[in-house]
Amino acid sequence: MAKDYDVLIIGGGTAGLMTAAQLHRKDKQLRIGLIEPSAKHHYQPAYTLVAAGTFDMKDTIRNEGDYVPKGVDWIKEHAATFEPEKDTVRTSEGQSYTYGHLVVCPGIKLDIDAMPGLREALATDFVCSNYIDPEKTLRVLKAFKGGNAVFTQPSTPIKCGGAPQKAAYMSDEFLRKSGVRDKTNLVYATPGSVIFGVKEFAPALMDVIHKKGIILKTFYNPVRIDPVKKEIHFKWSKPGENSCVLTEDQGLKEKVEGESTIVMPYDMLHLAPPQSAPDFIKQSPLAYQEGPSKGWLEVDINSLQHKRYANIFGLGDVAALPTAKTGAAIRKQVPVVVANVLQRIKDGLLSKEQYSGYSSCPLVTGYGKMLLAEFKYDNVRDSDPLLRRLFDTTKPLWSMWILKKYGLPWLYWNKMLRGTM
Incomplete structure (x- = not known):
């Protein structure tokens, strides 16, 4: 019996939009569904600057629909329950959707x-x-x-x-x-x-x-x-x-x-x-049922494949990964999920792509100063080799502030969410 979607994505935040964009760019024949109820998309990394009076809140908000790739079905509903044995997701609105592969990235709950x-x-x-x-x-x-x-x-x-x-x-x-x-x-x-x-x-x-x-x-x-x-x-x-x-x-x-x-x-x-995983994840069979990661999405930390359901992958803030939950982490996670989903669709195997735990914190220390901390699993420094040659990234710098205030927002809206970075 045919599935509703080859790939169904839960969540239209950074992880969901990037995954949809990269999958669609690599295979425009894929039937992709994106479940996301929100009409607006927020660039949250700028909130620190908004609070300091150096960034306008309205510049952090854009229309979600402007970033859902054409050819991807935007399902404006709330994911509610999972039936992984039946490859089915049900929504609060009473609809059900079947999938070949599921990508789970609904973010985090305050x-x-x-x-x-x-x-x-x-x-x-x-x-x-x-x-x-x-x-x-x-x-x-x-x-x-x-x-x-x-x-x-x-x-x-x-x-x-x-x-x-x-x-x-x-x-x-x-x-x-x-x-x-x-x-x-x-x-x-x-x-x-x-x-x-x-x-x-x-x-x-x-x-x-x-x-x-x-x-x-x-x-x-x-x-x-x-x-x-x-x-x-x-x-x-x-x-x-x-x-x-x-x-x-x-x-x-x-x-x-x-x-x-x-x-x-x-x-x-x-x-x-x-903060915690969203309730519908905590209460689902996809979450860890016990242990220190109870309630968070249970995935392999390198392949990002679910540990119990082979056609499910997870990434972003909801995933139980021992690294910082940031947009920078998502930028490195998305290509791994995309490669693995496409490889499984092709031959049922995983790709050779692995997530190293990379994340980064742009630590703004004052007006005009920022330290860019890049690292991977086990708190091992993982700074970009080119940046390390040009700058001492262990110290707050004016150049990093310019990156934070101007460079990163532009890259986010124009490259990351478009699936080209």
Whole structure:
């Protein structure tokens, strides 16, 4: 019985559009379906710049339909359930679609309700998130008159793991320009032990932390917000230690509750919210059913083929891959998925293409400065050889800022989403 589509793609974000474009370019006879309900497409890497007042929000949004390749069926519905044994996807709108191969890339969910008090706190004028509304971050910064400005990172996997510290760096610069930095305790709190996991880039970032006078708090896992008292609660997360002792208050007026809870007052709070796979993935047979990756899409980390269903592939933020969830990672994942799908259609085998875990974080450290951290699995540096010959990419540079503000957006809209990069 004929399938509705040779290839059905779930999700029309960066991964979905790039996969559709590259597949269509390589074989225009393929029947490709793309399930994506959103009418607009967002260039999220610019949100950090929007929050700092140096990029216009309207320039991050374009029509989704302008980037769905002609010849690809755009199904404006919500994927809901999977029946992999029947090669079938059902949508919330009551339709079902069959496929020869399935590519799963619906992105990531901002899990606001996973942190008690977060939803209520976001309704106040003191709490913001670049992930949710970067324009509000800018409004909060403009209204801030001093005190504790606290920036946090959750313990869950998140998209663009460097974004929370970028928010802190750019806010530092903004507050200096507005004349209130000397009245501010600027805190960056992370559940981790270091500022950045790739050792070649950590020294330059620690230098940024020290020069800016940012108070770095490691092993601080945010768990709850009290928006009435304007306090955030952290769980002390240092391995092997069940209790914490405050050795340096640094004027923050922190206090310890019980053995391992630290309470910090805030006058401004920026959060990266907890994140997870979308619910319809978590509740599906395609997700890991147990273990540390429970709920995330179960794929081989090199071939990106599903571990239990050979005609299913996954990529992007939803995939359980031990690397940073970024657009740069997707740019390297898409050719692997495309090659493997085409090879399987041809002869049932996989191609020789392998994903190395490549990702990158364009770490904006101030107006006119950016450090481009490129790496692969196991936190091994993987900087572009040409860039390494031309620039010292372990340090913040003006040239990298120009790339971030002008070069990368142009490449995204004109090359990546068109399937030519």
